[in-house]
Amino acid sequence: MQDPLAFIIAVSHIASAIALLNGFLVAIGQARIASAAIESMARQPEASDSIRGAMFISLGMAETGGIYGLLISFVMLFANPLVQIYLQNR
Amino acid sequence: MDFNIDNLWVLQVGGQEVWITRTILNTWIIMAFLIVAAIVINVLLRNPSSTPKGLQNAMEMIVEVFDGMLKTAIDPGIMYVGNWYFSVFAFILVSNFSGVLGFRPPTADWATTFALAMATLILIQVVGIRHRKGEYIKEFFSPNFVFFPLNLIGELARPISLSFRLFGNILGGMILMTLVYSLAPIFVRIFFPVFLHAIFDIFFGALQTYIFCVISLTFVGAAAGVVSGNAE
Numbered sequence: 001m002q003d004p005l006a007f008i009i010a011v012s013h014i015a016s017a018i019a020l021l022n023g024f025l026v027a028i029g030q031a032r033i034a035s036a037a038i039e040s041m042a043r044q045p046e047a048s049d050s051i052r053g054a055m056f057i058s059l060g061m062a063e064t065g066g067i068y069g070l071l072i073s074f075v076m077l078f079a080n081p082l083v084q085i086y087l088q089n090r
Numbered sequence: 091m092d093f094n095i096d097n098l099w100v101l102q103v104g105g106q107e108v109w110i111t112r113t114i115l116n117t118w119i120i121m122a123f124l125i126v127a128a129i130v131i132n133v134l135l136r137n138p139s140s141t142p143k144g145l146q147n148a149m150e151m152i153v154e155v156f157d158g159m160l161k162t163a164i165d166p167g168i169m170y171v172g173n174w175y176f177s178v179f180a181f182i183l184v185s186n187f188s189g190v191l192g193f194r195p196p197t198a199d200w201a202t203t204f205a206l207a208m209a210t211l212i213l214i215q216v217v218g219i220r221h222r223k224g225e226y227i228k229e230f231f232s233p234n235f236v237f238f239p240l241n242l243i244g245e246l247a248r249p250i251s252l253s254f255r256l257f258g259n260i261l262g263g264m265i266l267m268t269l270v271y272s273l274a275p276i277f278v279r280i281f282f283p284v285f286l287h288a289i290f291d292i293f294f295g296a297l298q299t300y301i302f303c304v305i306s307l308t309f310v311g312a313a314a315g316v317v318s319g320n321a322e
Contacts, residue, residue, distance in 0.1 A: 053162050057308060060301035064251050067258030074261065078093055 005086060012080050016073035026066035033058045093265055095199055113199040120184050120196065163304055164311035168217060171310055178206060179303050186260060186295025189267070190287050195295075198264045203257040207249035210306040214248070218313035226313065248309060252302065259298045263290030 037055035041048040075081070099110040135146055142150050156179065160172045185196045196202045218226035230241045267290060270283055 050162065053159075053304065056297075056301060057304055060255060060298075060305055063259075064255050067255055067262075070262055071254060071258050074265070 005083065008082050008086055009080075012076045012082060016076035019069045019072040019076065022069040023066050026062060026069075029062045029065075030059055033062060093268060095194070111199075112194050113196045113202060116185070116188065116193050117196045117202065119193075120181065120188060124180055124184060159300075159304065160307065163307035165314060165316060167316075168221065168311070168314045171213065171217065171307070174209075174213070175303050175307060178209075178306075179299060182206070182256070182299045182302060183296065186299060187291060189260075189264060189291040189295070195260050195264060195291075197256055198260045200253065200257050203253040204249065206256075206302075207253035207306075210252060210309065211245075211249045213306075214245075214309050214313045217310050221314045225315075252305060256298050256302050259294055263294055266290060 033055060037051055041051050044051075095111050095113055097109050097111050098115060101108040101110060131145070131149060135149065138146055153176075156176055157172070160169060160175070164171070182197060185202075189195045189198075230245075231238055232241075267283065267286060270286060271279060274282070
């Protein structure tokens with residue numbers, strides 16, 4: 001291996017891209033929540049206020065998974081711990 | 091291109107270094123704004139009229155909307171937590187919106203959101219023990235005392251998920267805005283960011299504020315249980 005630092009940085013960028021892939025599943029989950037909420041709103045328009053509140057809470061809950069992936073990707077890009085470990089042990 | 095929280099001053103307090111970061115400065119600016127706004131509104135509405143109009147109408151609308159939000163999430167017996175959550179709501183909303191003016195939003199720092207979420211955790215325990223006493227503590231040992239570590243971890247995961255949700259949304263918006271401002275060509279920078287500000291600062295900021303407050307209130311309401319019977 002010519003330059004271990006370049007290898008670490010390249011792998012971190014690939015890892016941050018993989019960490020963002022969980023947005024795929026989060027989007028599917030949120031779409032299912034929204035479609036179920038809209039369906040029940042169409043069936044029972046008088047209950048739409050309480051359904052909307054429950055929908056926002058569930059959307060927020062489902063979004064947490066995506067946010068974790070986003071944060072891991074940010075850490076890999078801007079505050080990479082592996083580079084610091086390498087620089088300390090060189 | 092700088093996403094870091096820069097350190098402005100270092101104070102020496104009893105041999106300890108205290109860092110005054112940009113987050114703390116912006117928090118104090120927002121607090122000053124909120125306090126001045128509260129005093130001004132209090133002075134202007136010293137003599138409320140029975141037929142509200144103008145400023146009084148707007149304020150009553152805000153309070154009514156917030157009370158409606160409270161009533162859907164918690165029991166009428168613990169409406170007193172509404173005072174704290176209205177302050178939290180106003181603070182998070184103003185700090186998210188402050189990104190429009192070019193501030194670094196204090197909520198884009200994990201320390202701020204984690205402090206707010208820890209306050210929620212403490213409030214959950216206090217309200218739970220106050221209103222259900224032994225029954226609430228027994229819930230940690232249900233269905234069996236072997237499950238105590240699992241229940242404890244589940245309890246401690248709440249502030250982490252609450253704080254990371256708000257922090258990640260605001261930080262993501264801020265990093266995207268910084269990238270657009272520093273990398274885009276100069277003619278894109280003039281008009282285009284208005285739409286990004288509208289989405290990331292205004293829309294996501296308001297939505298995340300709402301979600302933070304509603305989920306916290308749901309946790310607090312679930313901890314207190316049904317208390318309408320002995321309401322004041």
